[in-house]
Amino acid sequence: MxxxxxxxxxxxxxxxxxLSLLAAGCGTERPGNDTAxxxxxxxxxxxxxxxxxxxxxPCPGESPTPTPSTTADTPGPAVPPTDHYAENHGFKDPLPxxxxxxxxxxxxxxxxxxxxxxxxxxNDIDPHSTRRALTALGYPTAKVETYKVDPSVGFLIxxxxxxxxxxxxxxxxxxxAFGGYPDGTGCKPPSGGH
Numbered sequence: 585m586x587x588x589x590x591x592x593x594x595x596x597x598x599x600x601x602x603l604s605l606l607a608a609g610c611g612t613e614r615p616g617n618d619t620a621x622x623x624x625x626x627x628x629x630x631x632x633x634x635x636x637x638x639x640x641x642p643c644p645g646e647s648p649t650p651t652p653s654t655t656a657d658t659p660g661p662a663v664p665p666t667d668h669y670a671e672n673h674g675f676k677d678p679l680p681x682x683x684x685x686x687x688x689x690x691x692x693x694x695x696x697x698x699x700x701x702x703x704x705x706x707n708d709i710d711p712h713s714t715r716r717a718l719t720a721l722g723y724p725t726a727k728v729e730t731y732k733v734d735p736s737v738g739f740l741i742x743x744x745x746x747x748x749x750x751x752x753x754x755x756x757x758x759x760x761a762f763g764g765y766p767d768g769t770g771c772k773p774p775s776g777g778h
Contacts, residue, residue, distance in 0.1 A: 636683035643690050678747070678762035685746065689761025692748050695721055696741075696759045700752045707739050707754050714752060740771055747771035 681689045697742070699717045703709050711730035714737045718728045727742045736753035750759030767774050 640682050642684060643687035644691060645685075645694075677766070678760075679764055679766060681746070681761060681763050685763065686761075689746055689748070690742075692743065692746060693750075693759045693761050696748060696750070697757045700757050700759075704752055704754060704757055709735075709738050709752055709754065714739055742771040744770070 597598065597746065601643070624667055680686075696718065699721055702724060703713055711732055715728055715730045718730070718741060719737060721727050723741050723743060729740045731738050733751060736751040739750040741748040745763060746760045747764055747770070748759055751755065752758075764770055765772075765774050
């Protein structure tokens with residue numbers, strides 16, 4: 585009669601199978617789900633919340649204006665636009681200022697317009713006189729760019745983290761403060777995106 589030998593392979597299979605069955609059930613519980621015993625598991629710690637919109641407040645000398653509220657009745661496209669122009673050119677949109685920086689921007693625009701007004705009224709508008717007027721406000725010469733844009737003179741001031749751009753001509757002075765550009769190019773408009 586032949587003898588059947590037992591090897592150690594068979595003896596090791598049941599423990600390995602039992603371990604794999606136990607391991608298959610691990611990691612299936614999620615925070616907030618009830619466990620098999622009916623006791624709720626602990627929820628993951630909440631992440632600190634950030635406000636979704638920056639807080640703006642009236643700046644000195646500014647009258648508070650109500651912000652338009654959006655309602656469900658606001659007309660708009662029911663389907664997203666098929667072209668992605670706005671999405672693809674978003675890198676060209678300057679970043680708006682909020683909070684105290686917005687107030688600093690409003691104050692800077694007012695000072696700049698007041699400094700450029702004598703040039704406008706005397707029709708002394710050229711890149712050199714515009715630069716002199718802006719550097720007289722305390723902006724470093726290296727941070728002030730002026731350029732001819734007939735019949736105006738354009739300017740760009742890099743007073744990081746604040747940027748002010750605009751133009752002056754015999755009819756008006758335009759100045760806008762902003763916080764740079766989304767792709768980190770600073771105060772200069774970017775030349776390319778995605």
